[in-house]
Amino acid sequence: MRLVILDSYCDASTWAAKYVRNRILSFNPGPEKYFTLGLPTGSTPLGMYKKLIEFYKGGDLSFKYVKTFNMDEYVGLPRDHAESYHTYMWDNFFKHIDIIPENVNLLDGNADDLVAECDSFEDRIAAAGGIELFIGGIGPDGHIAFNEPGSSLVSKTRVKTLAQDTIEANARFFNGDISKVPTMALTVGVKTVMDAREVMIIITGAHKAFALYKAIEEGVSHMWTVSAFQQHPKTIFIADEDATLELRVKTVKYFKGLMHVHNKLVEPLESTQEKKKQKMN
Amino acid sequence: MPSNESVSQSRILQFHNCYLLFGHNLIKEDLWVREGKILNPRKLFWDEKGYADVKINCNGMILSPGLIDVQINGGLGYDFSSEHEKLEKGLSEIAKYLLTHGITSFCPTVISSEKLFYPKILPKIKKTKGGKEGAGILGIHAEGPFINVQKRGAHLADHIISAGFPGGFQDALDVYTKDGFENIVICTLAPELENASTVVKEMTQRNIRVSVGHSMANLSQAEEAVKHGATFITHLFNAMLPFHHRDPGIVGLLTSDQIPKGQQIYYGIIADGIHTNPAALRIAHRAHPKGLVLISDAIAAMGLPVGQHHLSDQLIEVCSVDDNPDVPYKATIAGTQTLCGSVGVLDACVRHFKEASGCSKVKL
Structure with missing residues (x-):
């Protein structure tokens, strides 16, 4: 496991975006060989998406041969609702880049048969040859996607009922009206992410410091689903200083000492x- | 090729690096268009799995809908109300010229003419869709002849039918003819004329927008016309009674409380910098911003270079402003200071209005 510690949210976002850029470029994707990317939503990855868009606009990076799979989507929320993850992905990423729509995979929370939709998502991932790099964020309670505390660590894509805490926390996105908050979601399972060849978790802010501590310093537990990645052969955590507040000094020092390697x-x-530019200077 | 052939083979254009008016704001956003229609990019992306064939960089400019001029009498030396032999040629040249100024459709305006003239002109001015070859024609604006001779402006008194409509709607039909009526979309008349209300109602039922103007009407007469369906005021302030506080006349419609619920009154205003004083523009705009419609009311001299021109038996002079000797500004009868109509193209009116009213780009 790698833990990369950057000074700020901005630095963490830039680092993450550069990492994704380099992974895609060195993969050298083409019509016969697509790069498969798992994508998160939420406030944490926004900075990374912005940077990736910059790289695309600057001509460094193309998404023409990239296939994407998103982690989750609410059930029953209209696709174009301001809080839907379709809207999030369109506004913050897809509309700015050259990705081909048919290579975008996002769970349909309005499907007639939700179970079939989840099963087909797993099939689509398999058909694409599995996921090369799965990017995730985590919640303060250590959940990844909608795999909230107590979720099975070998779960696959499925329908989940949201925890009351999550529903209450989400009410702020629905004018404070809790009755409007979706109570169910479709989400990839912990195992779905575990099956990716590489997992990258971005975690920033003091409010997530305890989750980071649980994720890397304590044992694997389904009460902190992100801790499952301790057992993944290739995981990279990207954190800002604030997120390390609950870690031991020893842990932080160890990983900071490796920064010259990580960089x-x-x-x-x-x-x-x-x-x-570097060459010109 | 985009993968949206199942829906349409037509090319999809994506305008990017541009500003769009959306939800009362200018936002930096792309615009997708197919077959002349704006696409919902999300539907295109999620449902059709389609994307743009051509990307057009707008270099940070505002992408706005085309302008519409609902009152234009001619241009480039052609007058819609007099030269029926050259009418078609004139219409197509003007349509092309207007397009270069961002005007995508217009209503050729025919002023009060001899009765014999109407059957010759009106059927020839057909509605067109518009396209690369020029701005589209939405239909004729028939300005007169049922107007008040005392407020005739540049209309010839001999052509005006001040008796109104003693025979009701049939009188209008007799003048404009059945074929001519097909092409009319706006009709300016004076609401104080006999039986005007009946005619307003008949016309409205036939989907013709009735505009009040060239009139001595007091406010209640104007309101009566509105109650019968009139929705527009022809060049506000010009050719109507001046505003008076005990009877504000047609101008009073802007703040009238007698407008039927759900109906909106609009008014044309010439913002060429000459025909309406900027202070008057501001009064109208502040009193009733939602009803304001900029018009050029341009005459045959529009689009002609600075200098003297022969236009229908008259020698007129197109003058410039002092600091910009090449830009036509106003037209006068040669050797006099008498204004003989506007030469401002509508896009210039928009710019002038912005400056005079102080309103934001968004409000425009």
């Missing part, structure tokens, strides 16, 4: 504008 992973590749 090599995000050095600009030959083809990028950043590299060209």
Whole structure:
């Protein structure tokens, strides 16, 4: 497991975006070989999406041969509702880049048969050859996607009833009206993410410090579903300083001591504008 | 090729790097268009799995709908109300010229003419869709001849039928003819004329927008017309009684409380900088911003260069403003200071209005 600690949210976002950029570029995707990417929603990944859009606009990165699979979506919320994850992905990412719509996979929370929709999502992931890099954020209670405390660590994509805490927390997005908050969601399972060849978790802010501590310093527990990735062969946590507040000094020092190694992973590749600028200087 | 052939083979254009008016704000957003229709990009993306074939960089400019001029009498030397031989040629040249100024459709305006003239002109001015070849024609604006001779403006007194409609709607039909009526979409008349209310009602039922103007009407007469269906005021302030506080006349419609519920009164206003004083523009705009419709009321001299021109037996002079000698500003009868109509193209009116009213780009 890697833990990358950056000074701020902004630095963490940039680092994450550079990492994704380098992974896609060195994969060298093409019509015969798509890069498969798992994507999260929420406030944490916004900064990373912004950066990725910049890379696309600057000509460093294309999503033409990238297939995406999103983690989750509410059940029964109209697709174009301001709080739907379809809207989030369209507004914050897809409309800005050159991704081909048919390569975008997002669970349909309005499907007639929700179970079939979830099963077909797993099939689509398998048909695409599995997920190369799954990016996730986590909640303060350590949940990944809608796999809330107590979720099975070998779960696959399925329908979930949301915890009362989550519904109450989401009410702020629905004018404070709790009756309007969706009570169910479709979500990838912990196992779905575990099956990815690499997992990248972005975690920022002091309010998530305890979750990060539970995720990496304590044992694997279904009460902190993100802790499952301790057993993943290739996981990278990207955190800002605030998120490390609950970690031991020893842990932080150890991983900070590795930063010079980690930073090599995000050095600009030959083809990028950043590299060209470096050369000019 | 985009993968949306199942829906349509037509090309999808995506305008990017532009500002759009959306929800009372100018927002930086892309615009997708197919077959001349704006697409919902989300539907395109999620349902059709389609995307743009062509991306057009707008370089940070505002992308706005085309302008519509509902009162324009001619241009480039052609006058819609006099030269029926050259009418079609004139219409197509003007349509093309207007398009270069961002006007995508217009209502050729025919002023009070000899009775014999109507059957010759009106059927020839057909509605057109518009396209690359020029702005579309929405239909004729028939300005007169049922107007008040005392407020005739540039209309010839001999052509005006001040008796109104003693025979009811049939009188209008006799003048405009059945074929001509097909092409009319706006009709300016004076509401104080005999039987005007009946005619307003008949016309409204036939989907013709009735506009009050060239009139001595007091406020209650104007309100009567509105109750019968009139929705528009022809060049506010011009050719009507001046505002008086005990009887505000047609101008009073802007703040009238007698407008039937659900109905809105609109008014045309010439914002060429000459025909309406900026203070008057502001009064109208502040009193009733939602009803304001900019019109050019341009004459045959519109689009002609600065200098003297022969237009229907008259020598007129197109003058410029001092600091910009190449830009036509106003037209006068040569050798006099008498204004003979507007030469401002509608886009110039929009700019002038913005400056004079101080309203924001969004409000425009």
